[in-house]
Amino acid sequence: MNILLLGSGGREHALAWKIAQSPKVSKLFIAPGNAGTAEVGQNVNINSNDFEALKRFALDNDVKMVVVGPEDPLVNGIYDNFKSDALTAHIPVIGPSKKGATLEGSKDFAKAFMSRHAIPTARYKTITVENIDEGLAFLETLKAPYVLKADGLCAGKG
Missing domain, CATH: 3.40.50.20 (Rossmann fold)
Structure with a gap:
């Protein structure tokens, strides 16, 4: 084959x-x-x-x-x-369909999916330029170290 x-x-x-x-x-x-x-x-x-x-x-x-x-x-x-x-x-x-690959292609979608389906994951908040103050306040509620991720593909680079 x-x-x-x-x-x-x-x-x-x-x-x-x-x-x-x-x-x-x-x-x-x-x-x-x-x-x-x-x-x-x-x-x-x-x-x-x-x-x-x-x-x-x-x-x-x-x-x-x-x-x-x-x-x-x-x-x-x-x-x-x-x-x-x-x-x-x-x-x-x-490999999955385009729709299925959304779990890999969007951190925001994946986190919302895990939250919606009670799949254990770290706390998260989606931040945009419009709610940056809310994001900074959220960081104050976390114990370091924490991870910030941009939405979208990592392409194997974490």
Whole structure:
């Protein structure tokens, strides 16, 4: 089976290393990959957010499964893009839909979701420029150290 793994970081290197060990894998392609992934598969110079190029590559190379490493293409809807195209709908994309990836793509959405569903998480408050004084007052109620996060993708950078 030919597999296309998306990404270029350490996570993708670990995934490539393990996927390549399967006797069911005929060819492992990594887009775009890195020096480490080149040791266990074939790097392909395609950006993991170039969905049209990825679909063409998958079709041209008889790819039977796409494994998505980074959050960015998930948040941008790669799963939905492949599924909504009649030519690629049959190729499993391992990762959530765009809607499901919102949990990863928005810290604010994820915290509100956890709060709404009683999932244990640290206290939080959403702060914008309009309520900065409220945010500063909230910080006074916390015991340091505390973490401030911007909403949006971390892209593996915490």
